[in-house]
Amino acid sequence: MINHFYKTYGENSSPVRSFFAPGRVNLIGDHTDYTGGKVFPCAIDSGTTLLLRPSTDGQLHLASTNFSERLSLPITHRDKLPDSHWGNYPLGVISLLAEEGFEIPGLELLYSGNIPNGAGLSSSASILVATAFALSKILTTPHTLIELAHLAQQAEWKFAGTQCGILDQFAVAMGKAAHAIELDCHSLNYRYVPLNLDELSLVVTNTNQRRAVSESAYNERVKECETALTLLQHSSNVTCLGEVSPELLKHHVTAFDDDPIALKRVRHIASENQRVTEAVAALENNDVQRFGELMNQSHTSLQQDFDVSSNELNALVQSAQSLNYVLGSRMTGAGFGGCTISLVARNRVEEFKTTVAASYREATNLEATFYIVQASNGVREVT
Template identity: 45%
Template sequence: MSKNLEQLTNRFVELHGESTEAIRYFNAPGRVNLIGEHTDYNGGYVFPAALTFGTSLLLRKRADNQLHMASENFSLNKTITLEHAANVKEDDWINYPKAILVHLAKRGFTFGGYDVLYYGEIPNGAGLSSSASLQLVTAFGFMSMEGHPIDRVQLALVAQESENQFMMVNCGIMDQFTVSMGKKDHAILLKCDDLHYEYVPFESKGYKIVIGNTNKRRGLVDSEYNARRAQCEQAVQFLRAAFPQLNFLGEINSEQLAANAHLITDEVVLKRAQHVIEENDRVLKSVTALKNNELHAFGELMTASHKSLQYLYEVSCRELDVMVEAALQCQGVLGSRMTGAGFGGCTVSLVHEDHVAEFIEQVGSSYAAQTDFKAEFYVADIGDGVKEEVI
């Protein structure tokens, strides 16, 4: 928790008053996806990692069934109950914790009343999973307070379900899984259709993960995201002429697509399929490169991923492209790409530690000169998944 714990505690008491009940502290990270974009909902591989900054939650039991919801990031504070809870526009950010608690309740988990305070360090709309972080810290915190058994994989699945069904966002499982299952100094190779996963040590040999925030909010992401999903489903339908049992694009490789590309008669749908299947292959190649300490190869795959997202999947934007191109001109950079759903948000670059300060100055200046935005940069360490902070 970067914000002083004492400050958060004082703010909690200021909002909710004194009590003989103890305050407990929880934290869930953000996540960065190193490579493997728009493969998760296509049953493919992703390679994300949990960050060391995220969302903090302070909880204290109440004698009634009310939830006194407050956040240091939003002006809206409100008292709610979970009875007849629904997604209503005026509840704004509170809909996210409501969503996960409602879906946990559907599984028979019960929750009493609590005084609640959130504090988030993840920029909203940056593509670093602020919503998954908020939901997982809620789930883990409330389940812990109630003494319910915690299955981290199941928590991730419930969080995804609640975002799909309560928030009406048709997301994959990657964000929730990473926030729940993250491990310090390890990335996660995750197969999204069956949730088979492997922790891979991220031994970067003097290179740092630098996240660049374009500060371009992802305005088109919801409608375009749903359109891309529909196009991928169309591609599956075309390819079933050759693979009758095909459920996801992630089930076939680049060679199989090349041999059957003629079956996809829509040019745009073919481009979408090509990105997903080739990106899936890039993820596996990148993990092999990392295990073999071939960081230059890893970086080249990152950059190839961006080009594919730019030209085949068409989810990049001018701001992301400007930042990636500026990054690739810098000394000490092995690779750079957009990360997240696209149309704004963040880039991720692999930068030698001796050149990080120069990188931030050079990319920041170039980006400001070419766009209407000022970039922000985070030198990222890989951290653990959601947890209780023991004071």
Template identity: 35%
Template sequence: MPPLELEAAAARAFKAEYGAEAEIAARAPGRVELLGNHTDYNGGLVMAAAVDRYTAVVGRARPGREGRVYAANFEGSARFPLADVTRGEVGTWPNYVKGVVWAMQEALGAELTNGFEIAVAGEVPLGAGLSSSASLQASVAFFLLQAGVAPGKTIDQYVGETSDVARMDLAMVLRRSENAFVGVSSGLLDQFSSLFGRQDHALFLDCQSLEFARVPLGSPGPAIVVCDSKTSRRLADGMYNRRFAECNAVVDFFKARKGDSVALLRDVSLAELEESWDALDATCRKRARHVLTENQRVREGVAALRAGDLVGFGKLISASHASSRDDFENSSPALDALVEAAEEAPGFLGGKLSGAGWAGCTVNLVEADKAEEFTEAVRRGYFQRQNLEADVHICRAAEGASSRPLEG
């Protein structure tokens, strides 16, 4: 759905819920991870892309000290006082909106200057690894900035060629919202991608130094085809936390030998890992090898794109999946079947699992003029292997979060 149509749908929902016209619209994209699986919380390197699937937030500021939210996708509503933002039941959508308000007020050291009422409409598939949560967070934040209710902040600080510093600060605030308020452990990748996206560009991020770059994919660039396995992610959170602990066990091993120079797995070299291979736990060392070789694939991926080598970049994406499958062990029979079906499809350049893994989706780089053929072939191949119907989304790398006043 074109983003303006999504905003219009949200505006209709707003009028139906509140009996008034929305005055402001904001939107933010979902994201795919191209390279850098499970590297972000290890202080590593990541390549991602914002994609043209959005969450739209429309609404208006209102007198009083209350936030009101209507979610069109769920046909549900919530309201909460700005002076006492508390988390609701774990895993429910209002926490993401409340968390943005909580984290922005904490960062500003002051309450929002007015209340607000908003309606939310989204097309980022839930549970498919496209980070619908970060898309929601970023769109809510941009609504609040456009509404002028964040004391000391104006939307102009977040727009244009000089906006990167402000957007990075906002990404950190939104990550704190998800970590400390919602209660989900995550790195910076999701929020960064939703805020920093650019059409036909990949995004490079060094999660330790916060150095970043927008790297051209070509214009027009390749299709980014997301294939949802339609399998449950119920176990993903527990496995994610286990991998987090396994990586930290390797950090602790090297910290005991090297001292404070090792704070994150990023601070260990591949050569050091290989030298200590026999002394390390057999499982944990494989997790570390994935992370460290994945960092190298990101470096090589940036170089490949800057050289215009999409074929080479695609091969790195496929190598990432093999490493996730064999060393990090966060793939699944369904995800492997999706990748195998993609490898046999027309236009395939590279494919891998995206996000936490264990279920969810794969991301594939595909020659743009063969995206439809690719899609049909993957659906057939996946059904033959798993007797499941995959949801397939043909995406393009897209612009990051934005907002605007609506014409009255």
């Protein structure tokens, strides 16, 4: 990649620094992060590499091996680019750091990612966190990794238009090899849980059905959850939906008599939080069978109560769940397309890929793509 950097920007005496931020996959606990609930993600071994050095002209230069367009902007540039432009992610981080009072120097930045865009594996969070971490090192800012995750989240809100929770950025910043992260998104209490999967593999399957989260129903779900919380607070003292257990919901179900959609949304959140707790316990007890069952239940809830699945995701999940060597399968991430995550017997992975690909092709006329992922470390400088 260094040759690509020199081809893009030329060679000079300034050292080029290299950083890497992974993507992430969420094993269970979706659409619970922005409601203050629990999630269980891990960083993965695919991600974004960022090379940078000071620019000779004091300008901000952005380039990517994944996109043809290069940008050269004044270092004082603070305006958004057109919607869906990849440059909004680094610009968002740079703008927020400038707002905090840090003097941004002229820079040449080159990004290269191997996470499929729009697949739901946090390619955007990977770019954001890579940028935030790299600039924190260049500027010697006092930010912790968790503070950088928050900064990246704010940048996505302001520059990409997605009202995301903290899950993606936290996992990308805080990932640990061979571990997943049990995270309470309200308190930000977290702990690392070993992924002892023995003879099992985590297989991500991409629908290759493109989605645009900021233009989709994602923000609508956020608003529906805000409405549900307001309704629930008429009869309870909960401060976020993440505090709602299935038992509490039963006691206050009449709060949703006039809004059955809000009831469905809360029912998913309450049950999904419980599933995360049970799934972590199952994993720690080496009960991978139970872990897989909870994955299956999670997909049903996301499909029926949260309405964020798609025909393509359902086709993949149904095909995977029909195989006796698959312990569990579910959509992962925001939904509306993207990927599934399946727990597959390691010695049957190739058979899984062939079988599911054929079934999916017949159901949708689309070609699925498969990735065997490993839980990996979070953002870091590469020396």
